[in-house]
Amino acid sequence: MESRATTQPATRTAPSLVSLAFGRTRVELLQFFRQPEQVFFTFLLPVLFVVIFGTIFSDEIEGPAGVEPVPFSQYFAAGMIAAGVMSVTFASLASTVSMEQHDGTLKRLAGTPLPRSAYFAGKIGLALTTAVAQVIIILAIGVTFYDMSLPSEPGLYGLFAVVFLLGVASCSLLGITYTRLIKSANSAPAVVQPPFLILMFISGVFFVYSMIPAWLQGVASVFPLKWMVQGMRQVFLPDWVATEDYGGSWQTEWVLVVLVAWLVASFLIARFTFRWDRSGG
Amino acid sequence: MHPTLPVHARDVTKSYGPNQALKGISLDIVPGEVFSILGPNGAGKTTFIEILEGYRARTGGDVTVLGVDPGQGTAAWKARLGIVLQSSGVFEKLTVEEVVGHFATFYPDPLPVDHVIGITGLAEKRKARCDTLSGGQKRRVDVALGIVGNPALVFLDEPTTGFDPSARRQAWEMVDGLTGLGKTVVLTTHYLDEAEHLARRVAVIVEGRVADIGTPREIGGRERATARITFRREGSLASTPFPLELEHHEAEGLVTLPATEPTAVVVALASWAREYGFEELPGLTVTRPSLEDIYLEMISEAPATGSKE
Numbered sequence: 315m316e317s318r319a320t321t322q323p324a325t326r327t328a329p330s331l332v333s334l335a336f337g338r339t340r341v342e343l344l345q346f347f348r349q350p351e352q353v354f355f356t357f358l359l360p361v362l363f364v365v366i367f368g369t370i371f372s373d374e375i376e377g378p379a380g381v382e383p384v385p386f387s388q389y390f391a392a393g394m395i396a397a398g399v400m401s402v403t404f405a406s407l408a409s410t411v412s413m414e415q416h417d418g419t420l421k422r423l424a425g426t427p428l429p430r431s432a433y434f435a436g437k438i439g440l441a442l443t444t445a446v447a448q449v450i451i452i453l454a455i456g457v458t459f460y461d462m463s464l465p466s467e468p469g470l471y472g473l474f475a476v477v478f479l480l481g482v483a484s485c486s487l488l489g490i491t492y493t494r495l496i497k498s499a500n501s502a503p504a505v506v507q508p509p510f511l512i513l514m515f516i517s518g519v520f521f522v523y524s525m526i527p528a529w530l531q532g533v534a535s536v537f538p539l540k541w542m543v544q545g546m547r548q549v550f551l552p553d554w555v556a557t558e559d560y561g562g563s564w565q566t567e568w569v570l571v572v573l574v575a576w577l578v579a580s581f582l583i584a585r586f587t588f589r590w591d592r593s594g595g
Numbered sequence: 596m597h598p599t600l601p602v603h604a605r606d607v608t609k610s611y612g613p614n615q616a617l618k619g620i621s622l623d624i625v626p627g628e629v630f631s632i633l634g635p636n637g638a639g640k641t642t643f644i645e646i647l648e649g650y651r652a653r654t655g656g657d658v659t660v661l662g663v664d665p666g667q668g669t670a671a672w673k674a675r676l677g678i679v680l681q682s683s684g685v686f687e688k689l690t691v692e693e694v695v696g697h698f699a700t701f702y703p704d705p706l707p708v709d710h711v712i713g714i715t716g717l718a719e720k721r722k723a724r725c726d727t728l729s730g731g732q733k734r735r736v737d738v739a740l741g742i743v744g745n746p747a748l749v750f751l752d753e754p755t756t757g758f759d760p761s762a763r764r765q766a767w768e769m770v771d772g773l774t775g776l777g778k779t780v781v782l783t784t785h786y787l788d789e790a791e792h793l794a795r796r797v798a799v800i801v802e803g804r805v806a807d808i809g810t811p812r813e814i815g816g817r818e819r820a821t822a823r824i825t826f827r828r829e830g831s832l833a834s835t836p837f838p839l840e841l842e843h844h845e846a847e848g849l850v851t852l853p854a855t856e857p858t859a860v861v862v863a864l865a866s867w868a869r870e871y872g873f874e875e876l877p878g879l880t881v882t883r884p885s886l887e888d889i890y891l892e893m894i895s896e897a898p899a900t901g902s903k904e
Contacts, residue, residue: 418685
């Protein structure tokens with residue numbers, strides 16, 4: 315009866331982390347795209363925002379004398395890209411990971427040899443894919459219907475990539491960390507959405523940032539969204555907007571510092587507080 | 596450390612604050628057997644199993660599972676375990692084939708996916724999404740995910756709860772199939788007939804202690820337990836005095852008497868009946884207590900005494 319065990323020494327090597335991470339990402343994408351309502355709300359909401367705000371606020375933002383005004387849709391779409399990234403990373407992961415903590419999915423995976431990092435890699439792979447798709451959709455609608463223009467300087471595309479990737483990474487880890495505060499699977503939306511909505515308001519996604527009271531700007535500056543919005547506006551808007559709205563400069567170095575700080579902090583907190591099983595009592 | 600035994604536990608304890616959930620569990624499970632762990636809810640079964648599976652840390656005692664301390668279990672160790680949990684209803688959007696195939700990629704030496712789908716009776720449902728399956732079919736997916744890694748040791752936690760009788764029979768055949776592959780199976784169940792049918796040995800855990808370990812036939816002294824004889828006093832038998840100096844009980848003609856030597860009692864009763872013209876003792880039955888009777892007796896008396904010894 316034991317012959318199988320003894321005649322088969324451990325010559326077969328364990329699957330590599332890279333192949334497992336891709337396998338997990340594939341399964342995450344399959345599960346995501348097979349839930350039409352989830353796909354619909356993930357992509358429709360930012361699109362609706364762009365359409366509604368682009369239609370209602372069709373006027374332009376006037377700068378100081380002698381500069382070209384900026385269409386509000388351009389201003390808004392840049393912020394919406396940042397908010398969209400946070401939505402598909404922070405908000406989506408906090409909800410879905412929390413659900414998997416409570417329904418036993420994570421417990422089941424923890425009982426297999428799958429490395430824990432492969433699970434997170436799959437989640438971030440899903441977040442990255444949906445974030446890319448969302449950016450493409452927002453840009454396509456903005457450019458086609460709302461006179462949005464794309465940056466002309468190649469350097470700004472580099473900046474876009476850095477802010478985008480740092481935003482995806484830090485907000486994904488933040489979402490995973492945030493699951494610690496979600497006590498039951500049903501309460502996830504109630505615990506996740508209100509802080510996210512408040513952040514969207516005080517980070518100037520929907521308004522011209524300089525209209526927000528200074529003390530609220532101070533609160534927003536602690537969190538990553540304000541800096542992602544600021545980074546995206548640097549990519550899509552002329553420099554005079556920084557002078558008007560962000561106190562003189564785009565503060566690119568601060569955008570990077572704050573996002574990296576959130577990335578590191580979220581990773582460390584998740585490392586020590588993340589729960590693999592909250593399905594039991 | 597026991598490299599040859601699938602499970603080796605000595606004086607395993609677990610405390611949650613002042614509550615001692617496990618008060619010292621010792622047992623060995625040998626290769627190729629189906630070992631069933633029985634016990635009422637709250638007796639510590641799940642705690643003990645989850646310590647073996649590596650989900651929980653123990654407070655004291657020694658455990659090795661496949662020669663490894665489960666508290667130090669590596670991925671290579673987990674690759675040799677198959678864990679079938681109680682919960683199900685996940686991976687709803689994947690097909691049976693996709694989810695079993697996905698889990699197969701976690702292991703260095705998995706069983707062929709087609710084979711696993713076949714032996715779990717899911718061949719017809721391989722292309723079906725999990726959210727379209729019945730409860731019993733979902734449970735089979737759970738089992739398929741537990742065995743696809745070709746484990747040496749399989750934990751089955753209440754594998755047939757909620758099954759109809761024919762689905763249970765099929766599940767039993769599946770477990771028999773696992774032992775046919777040389778696997779060791781640790782089975783927890785609430786169904787005593789299931790343990791009796793499948794398990795080579797059972798352990799009864801009560802109040803965090805092992806009340807007894809043995810084969811289903813001998814556990815709790817079942818083989819030596821007092822038999823019970825019943826028959827009816829009909830016709831002339833009813834009007835004659837009872838022939839034996841034995842404690843007995845009679846109600847509406849039905850006689851019940853315990854017997855430590857039932858054969859001798861039946862012989863004596865038969866010759867008495869023949870005197871009064873009965874070749875057959877009317878309605879004769881001789882029964883030993885079922886595993887369930889023994890089990891219920893063990894779980895009702897054990898808490899009072901604390902331990903069997």
